[in-house]
Amino acid sequence: MKIAISTKGDRLDSPLDNRFGRAHKFIIYNTEKENYEVIDNSQLNAAHGAGVQTAQNLAKMNVDVIISGNCGPKAMQILQASDIIIYKSVADTVENAINQLREGKLHEMHSASVNSHSQF
Amino acid sequence: MKELTIISGKGGTGKTSITAAFSMLAESSVTADCDVDAADLFLLMHPQKREKENFQSGNEAIISEKDCINCGKCEELCRFDAIVALERRREVNPMNCEGCGVCVHFCPVKAIDFPKRTCGEIYISDTDYGTLVHAKLAVGGENSGKLVAYVRVKSKQIAERENAELILTDGPPGIGCPVIASITGTDAVIIVTEPTLSAQHDLDRIVALSKHFETPYYVIVNKWDINRKITAEISSKCKHDSLLGYISYDMEFTNAQLVGKSVMEYKKGIAYKEINDIWQKLKERI
Amino acid sequence: MKIAIASGKGGTGKTLVSVALALSAPKPVRLIDCDVEEPNAALFIKPQFNNEQDITILVPEVNMDKCDNCGKCNQICQFNAIITISEKTMVFENLCHSCGGCYLVCPQAAISEIPKTIGKIKLGSGNGIDFVQGELNVGESVAIPAIKAAKRFGKEDKINILDSPPGTACPMIETVKDADYVLLVTDPTPFGVNDFKLAAEAVTNLDLPFGVLINRADLGDTSLDKYCETNRIPIHLKIDNDRLIAEAYAIGDTLFDVKPGYEISFRKLWKDIQLHLTDKK
Numbered sequence: 001m002k003i004a005i006s007t008k009g010d011r012l013d014s015p016l017d018n019r020f021g022r023a024h025k026f027i028i029y030n031t032e033k034e035n036y037e038v039i040d041n042s043q044l045n046a047a048h049g050a051g052v053q054t055a056q057n058l059a060k061m062n063v064d065v066i067i068s069g070n071c072g073p074k075a076m077q078i079l080q081a082s083d084i085i086i087y088k089s090v091a092d093t094v095e096n097a098i099n100q101l102r103e104g105k106l107h108e109m110h111s112a113s114v115n116s117h118s119q120f
Numbered sequence: 121m122k123e124l125t126i127i128s129g130k131g132g133t134g135k136t137s138i139t140a141a142f143s144m145l146a147e148s149s150v151t152a153d154c155d156v157d158a159a160d161l162f163l164l165m166h167p168q169k170r171e172k173e174n175f176q177s178g179n180e181a182i183i184s185e186k187d188c189i190n191c192g193k194c195e196e197l198c199r200f201d202a203i204v205a206l207e208r209r210r211e212v213n214p215m216n217c218e219g220c221g222v223c224v225h226f227c228p229v230k231a232i233d234f235p236k237r238t239c240g241e242i243y244i245s246d247t248d249y250g251t252l253v254h255a256k257l258a259v260g261g262e263n264s265g266k267l268v269a270y271v272r273v274k275s276k277q278i279a280e281r282e283n284a285e286l287i288l289t290d291g292p293p294g295i296g297c298p299v300i301a302s303i304t305g306t307d308a309v310i311i312v313t314e315p316t317l318s319a320q321h322d323l324d325r326i327v328a329l330s331k332h333f334e335t336p337y338y339v340i341v342n343k344w345d346i347n348r349k350i351t352a353e354i355s356s357k358c359k360h361d362s363l364l365g366y367i368s369y370d371m372e373f374t375n376a377q378l379v380g381k382s383v384m385e386y387k388k389g390i391a392y393k394e395i396n397d398i399w400q401k402l403k404e405r406i
Numbered sequence: 407m408k409i410a411i412a413s414g415k416g417g418t419g420k421t422l423v424s425v426a427l428a429l430s431a432p433k434p435v436r437l438i439d440c441d442v443e444e445p446n447a448a449l450f451i452k453p454q455f456n457n458e459q460d461i462t463i464l465v466p467e468v469n470m471d472k473c474d475n476c477g478k479c480n481q482i483c484q485f486n487a488i489i490t491i492s493e494k495t496m497v498f499e500n501l502c503h504s505c506g507g508c509y510l511v512c513p514q515a516a517i518s519e520i521p522k523t524i525g526k527i528k529l530g531s532g533n534g535i536d537f538v539q540g541e542l543n544v545g546e547s548v549a550i551p552a553i554k555a556a557k558r559f560g561k562e563d564k565i566n567i568l569d570s571p572p573g574t575a576c577p578m579i580e581t582v583k584d585a586d587y588v589l590l591v592t593d594p595t596p597f598g599v600n601d602f603k604l605a606a607e608a609v610t611n612l613d614l615p616f617g618v619l620i621n622r623a624d625l626g627d628t629s630l631d632k633y634c635e636t637n638r639i640p641i642h643l644k645i646d647n648d649r650l651i652a653e654a655y656a657i658g659d660t661l662f663d664v665k666p667g668y669e670i671s672f673r674k675l676w677k678d679i680q681l682h683l684t685d686k687k
Contacts, residue, residue, distance in 0.1 A: 045236060114304075115332050158573055220503060293573075317657060318449060322444055347657060374625060
């Protein structure tokens with residue numbers, strides 16, 4: 001299973017980034033191989049739609065599960081359409097977030113946790 | 121570490137002067153000037169620039185002079201009147217170019233480049249009252265909020281590095297995307313309003329915006345004595361704990377700016393005392 | 407004739423001046439409020455509105471029967487407005503800039519363009535002035551189409567005054583770019599002067615003739631006057647700082663309601679501008 005965790009650093013002991021769309025990086029952890037790769041998410045060029053672009057990028061990488069702090073409504077639509085589950089975590093490191101997931105301690109996000117940055 | 125974003129809706133209510141005053145009153149703070157279209161905070165804080173970065177957002181189309189065959193396909197397809205017909209070739213008017221890439225895609229001889237667009241600069245500067253992160257949007261630049269967001273990201277990084285207790289964010293005027301980018305994830309929104317019909321209307325929308333993002337908000341009525349009736353209306357609409365205070369219409373407020381000082385340094389008139397009282401109240405609330 | 411009123415900084419008195427110009431214009435005149443995010447000229451003109459029109463932009467609609475998920479629409483879109491994900495094509499309308507790229511590129515002709523309402527134009531008149539107000543719906547991020555829609559009502563049958571949004575970003579540029587003359591409103595405070603220079607740079611880059619009206623002119627030093635002199639920017643009028651004017655503005659009264667003496671100055675301002683325009687020809 002591939003787990004994507006939004007993070008500020010590039011190691012398993014790095015802190016989480018609680019943003020999704022504008023998360024600095026993602027660590028994609030492969031549970032079968034027990035290794036990971038780091039994706040730089042800081043170069044999104046478009047002015048708007050960061051959440052949309054990030055969701056799409058992760059879906060294209062065949063990620064199964066995402067752990068982040070927040071998720072907006074447009075990104076949520078894309079994740080749901082791609083059958084990707086997103087969990088919320090406030091763990092202090094990437095590694096602890098993965099452990100929380102394994103221990104069933106995380107809550108699935110069923111709807112956007114933050115309101116749209118455009119529709120209100 | 122907490123962040124406070126100071127916004128106003130309509131421009132000219134005193135938002136920037138009050139942000140500068142708070143920066144001076146706060147013991148340990150980083151200030152972020154997110155009014156990137158017309159940044160003025162530097163005129164009171166007198167920064168020494170330390171670092172500079174280019175800001176890029178989106179792309180722009182540039183037609184190669186030697187490759188263009190002047191077929192006009194780009195002009196036919198462009199919806200933004202951005203293609204100018206010259207004698208022997210077409211050229212892109214960067215002021216109108218939306219960065220949509222349609223001409224780039226459909227040019228039959230692939231004569232159009234599509235580089236990233238630099239539309240501003242970000243500066244990190246030292247001031248007597250802490251680090252100032254500020255930016256300048258290029259004239260005609262896209263004001264989507266992306267530069268605002270970036271100024272805030274930078275100010276958070278610096279505040280963490282410097283162990284600052286507070287980030288004071290001078291927000292942009294208006295109620296659109298740049299303002300949204302300045303308040304998402306902030307700890308509190310401070311709304312500086314004035315008792316005019318124009319500002320009242322915007323106050324409603326700004327409060328709705330703050331509620332939409334589930335952010336606590338506080339209201340300061342500047343120049344309150346210009347119209348006591350409207351001030352009373354504003355106060356009655358505010359929830360009890362969201363009204364922070366009133367600042368009088370005080371010429372010393374402007375006189376301070378005229379000599380390049382914050383009203384807190386100038387120390388004349390009544391406004392500076394009222395701002396101090398408001399600051400003490402604000403500190404308790406957050 | 408089209409005259410645009412703009413300012414670098416908000417709060418310098420742009421709307422106060424636009425309204426005063428409309429009231430003192432050699433008639434017939436039309437005032438177009440292009441500050442579509444926060445239009446407020448109506449507070450002062452108090453027009454009777456008699457018509458409303460939707461402002462629409464074109465956004466894509468995907469015929470899923472024809473769509474084969476090739477992803478070309480997503481590739482061409484620079485704004486993340488159309489996404490192809492595991493056999494679904496999704497459109498995010500409020501990210502769309504209406505460039506037509508997806509519609510043009512789709513090999514299956516599966517995309518059509520449909521109108522989406524982003525705001526409205528209100529039409530009316532008051533005080534003998536034709537009034538047009540552009541209003542962007544809350545939550546919409548593209549002001550340009552709304553400004554364009556409002557400007558379309560500026561027919562040549564009358565003098566058109568465009569009350570521009572503040573600042574020097576795209577919305578202000580869109581409003582002023584084809585004006586015959588731009589009047590920049592500023593004040594001589596450091597903030598005002600700083601932002602005025604940005605606005606002056608913007609209109610100079612657009613090759614537009616312009617002049618300045620200095621509000622609260624008795625504040626400050628002569629640096630603004632000197633700057634205008636050095637750069638040959640005509641100063642058309644100075645209005646002194648007066649708390650009474652601020653109080654009038656607060657309740658929706660016009661400049662002439664509280665200071666009728668300025669009406670003569672504004673009529674002279676019109677003559678000056680017309681002179682400047684004939685000189686240039």
